[in-house]
Amino acid sequence: MVALGAFNKDIARSIRHSLGRFIAIAAIVALGTGFYAGLRMTAPDMKLAADEYYDGTCLMDVRVVSTLGLTDEDIEALREVPGVSGVQAAYSADVLATMNGEQYVMRAHSLSPSAAASTQADAATIESSDGNYLNRLELAEGRWPEAANECVIFNDRVMSGPSALGDTITVDLSAGNADDALAVTEFTVVGRVHSPLYVSSTAMGTSTIGSGTIEQFMYVLPEAFDADMPYVEAFVAVEGAADLPAESDAYDARVAQVVAAIEDIAPEREQARVAGLQAEAQADLDEARAEYEKEEARVKAELADARAELDAAKEEIDEGQRKLDAAASTLASNEKKISDGEKEYVQGGETLQKRKADAEAQFAEAEKQIRANEANLAEAQAALPRLQEALDQANAALQMPNLPAEERAQIEATKTELEKNIADIAAAATALEEAKAQLSQERAAADAQIAAAQRRLEQGKTAAEEGKKQLEEGKAEYEQAKAELEEGRAEYERGVADFDEAAAKANEELDKAEQELADAQREVDDIEPPDWLVMDRTKNFGVVSFADDADRIDAIASFFPFIFFLVAALVALTTMTRMVEEERMLIGTVKALGYGRARITSKDLLYAALAAGLGSVVGIAALSQVLPWVIMEAYSIVYYVPRAAMPIDWPIALAAAGLGVGITLVATWAAAAATLRETPAALMQPPAPKAGRRILLERVGPVWRRLSFSWKVTFRNIFRYKRRLIMTVIGIAGCTALLLTGLGLQNSINDIIDVQYGELVDYNVVISEKEDAAESEREAAADILADTTRLPLVVRATKASMIAQGAGGVEAMTTIVAPADAAAFGDLWHFRTREDHEAVALSDTGAVITEKLAAKLGLSVGDAVVFAEQDDLGNATATTYSVPVTAIIENYIGDYAFMTPGTYERTFGSEPDNLSVYARATTDEGERQELSEALRATGAVDTVAFNDEVIGSYKQMLKSVDMVVVVLVVAAAALAFIVLYNLTNINITERAREIATLKVLGFASGEVNAYIFREIVLLTIMGALAGLALGVVLEGFVVVTAEVDQVMFGRTIHGMSFVVAFLLTMVFTAVIMLVMRPKLARIDMVESLKSNE
């Protein structure tokens, strides 16, 4: 095949002579195929990396969670399930953790004992001899926990800022359901890890506490968990699943099989768990009842004792009273006695005196008598001798015997009388002596008597005084005793009151205990069988989110390279057309020499195929590595999935190359076909020059007349070569569109933060109060919240998480907010429509929902939105509520439904709790810290969440977009360069003669440049303008495709981005012009004009 040899040489020469052209075709095909292949391979590469990471770290295939926890028997049963190759039982609990003053919703996991012995084989592989050690952790920094109060936390690229090894994490167990899950509440961070359970640092999962999303995780030794706790979850590895690519159908089928097998044993295990729990609980309950009964007996006995004691005390008091009364009467009688005695004594004294006086008087009388008697006696005695004489006379007279009898008798009588008088006087003397003796005797007696009486009286007086003193003492004693008794009585009464109270309380408590026991019994009796939730990896947020993002890239990949392929086709078409034209004469000659049409075409086709093939190989080889690398690098800010090898996916590569080469060949064939149809003779002639033609613009006289010739030529040229026009406009449009897409994407993501927190949201902290806070705690918190210097604006609201349901099973976790004061809330959250910025107010007729939620659920104003309550695991329950949508508002982060308290109550049938507080707080970091600490210290506050954290994590996301923007700018620049180079190249070579003519005419180099470049600039402007329009569409597509759950990207491309995209395109054009200027200058007048074309 000698001819072919010459032929090959000819091709080689052609390539050498038109290297720029060859490279242009190769480059645009490289760009097209490379972008196509690179983007299409990114998703598989990402999934492969994920698969290797999941396999290397033994990420569980199935997670089993029981609503009542799992027992060792459950774990054993799981191991027995066919197809299960490993089971790891684990504890976990969601807690509110404070680290460096920041509060996080943190999931605490138990660390496998095998973790410490595991070794890292490579970035994605952790080796361990324990086949049951799943979700293996990579220790990125520090060491493994060795004590129960040590932990390792997430080595998160987003949040790693505020924590360091050695920091302390304080766990608040009162929040949420973790009451006694952890036995330790203060942990020291000793290391940082990566866990395959959390490949995403922004989608870590949901929690029922705090903000509702998990923000951190930590692994602690199992000892840190409460010893009585059952396992919370079991991670299951499926036999053979690791050998299958993650998320492949085969993998899904294999896992589904095991899931089904586990679900098969679930009912039995659930029943066993109930039985076990009931037995356990019954035992506990019985014990508790026994305890209760014992306690009851004890309490009752104690009460009885107390009663008895009280009674005794009462008795004592009564006795005392009695005694006191007796003492009182004794005292009274004594007093009386004493007063009687006193009276007696006084009387006795008086009597004595009287008696003495009487006696004295008597004695005086008697002495007087005696003295009278003595006088009488003395008189009588004095008369005695005369009586004696008379007697003697009488005697004598009587002796006289004859006395008359009468006289005698008389004398006798007188004698008797005399004798009697004498006797009387003697008797009287005796009597007087006697009386005298008697008197003195009497007097002595009386004196003695009086003395005795006196003595007695004295004695009585002393006794009385003594008695009186005793009485006083007795009285004092009595008073004291009385007081004591009173006190005793009071005490007793208090005792009684106390007793009554204690008894009431004890009884109440006992009743309560009894009630509790009864309740407990009922609970035990009513223990529902637990639900085993058997979840595969699709329930893991990180895994799903990573796979979703990979799919998003794929969606974008299916659309993006289209531009490049289109431009490739146009570049090939124009270039090959030009080439065929240039070789017209040669083709004619060769044809005349007898080469067949196919053979001749084959040269051009081969040329094109070589260029496209080379481009494909280079493009695919380079971009299938670079693009996945860049994209995964960008995603690595959010995801921790170590990059795996990025193998070339041959079907994709071949498809890309086929597309690239095919398009080029078709374009080439189209370019050559027309020329080849001509006869050799015609081909030997120069082509009829493309006739000048009037263009539409010329019909607009006033405009046309104003144009200089240069402009006229420019416009005519632009429309003379329509293919080039289309190629350039589409190519440049693609370039501008890519730039605008990149910049717009950045705008969109910036807007999430800038608009959400700059224009819509005007609060910077959300405070959640505990449901069960004490009144005093609540008041303390209210005091802080009322401090307007710290919190200038505060609005209470009721917050609830529900699942909004739309048609076709669409579900969206929605936060329902019912502000207590809708007007004031409007100052903290500006409700408005996105497009018209029309203010929206809450009304009692329904709910206001956010735009993304409305879009997800396909709702518009007037429709009803349906909310379902969620269970502990975040699944929708059958309890649903419906409320009409009154407005749809602009919002970028989160899905919300707002309503008035009235609507809230009407919709959900429960009274608004107003436990959430939206507030505007100071922006000073230190003061905030202080504020949140003060609030938490009150005990009434659950969480204090500042917006900064959210803003921070979104700013990280922005960084990942920056890389994408760079890729887009580079691609745009490449596109612009290739297209403009090609266009300029063709224009210059094709019009070399024209240019030479201009030079000969004396056009200065600037004028010549302008003559050529004006056209390019004009085409570029047209392309750029078209590109801005295309860019809006493309950006819209990318934004909607790339959008993640719960977040709405900004929908507006900023004016500045349009300007920048346009100007950058112009800059690319200017660069190409600078590059091409020498080529223009090199055009030699003499050479170019030497011969006919």
Next chain:
Amino acid sequence: MAFVEFADVSKIYQMGEVEVAAVRAMSFQIEQGEFVVIVGPSGAGKTTLLNMLGGMDSATSGTITLDGACVSSFNRKQLTQYRRHDIGFVFQFYNLVQNLTARENVELASQICRDPLDADAVLAAVGLSERRANFPGQLSGGEQQRVAIARALAKNPKLLLCDEPTGALDYETGKAILKLLQDTCRDTGRTVVVVTHNSAFTAIADRVIHVREGSVASVELNGHPLSAEVLEW
């Protein structure tokens, strides 16, 4: 001093290691208002001569002067200005801008120079008033060459240089073009230099410069040039 003077002008091309002299030590003079024919066989160096004179190419050595200006010492910029204001070129293949009408092609030249002639007047002078709105593709070869001449003349150049102006034309048309050039010279007093391989043209020239193998073989002055109308070849 003569209007145009070539003094010992050489043009040597370096072809690899071989030096090829297109023009070797050429000297001649042209007076203002002359109709000059430079004649010689193919490859004699007459086009090179013309290109150097027209400022499209520079001499390797020697001096070229036009109207007292030393063209051979001009830099690129000055050469451009020189072409722009002093030279009018007419080529064998017209080199019209296909995308401009006849009138626009003329204006293309006239718009850039200092003292242009009116485009319509020039077109009228070359007899193309009727066709001035036509594109080159719509004109015959002779008409196109007339446009080319009109374009060169419109610049009001000091020197009109024509490189085989009839080479692509039929006999009659060629003759008409020659007449046009001759008339232009006669009527406007403009110096016209025509390069041709056809020695028959020498009859109508005021001055004939014979060129052979890169050198001036002879220069003859023709006291009684024929009118182009009567020329036959």
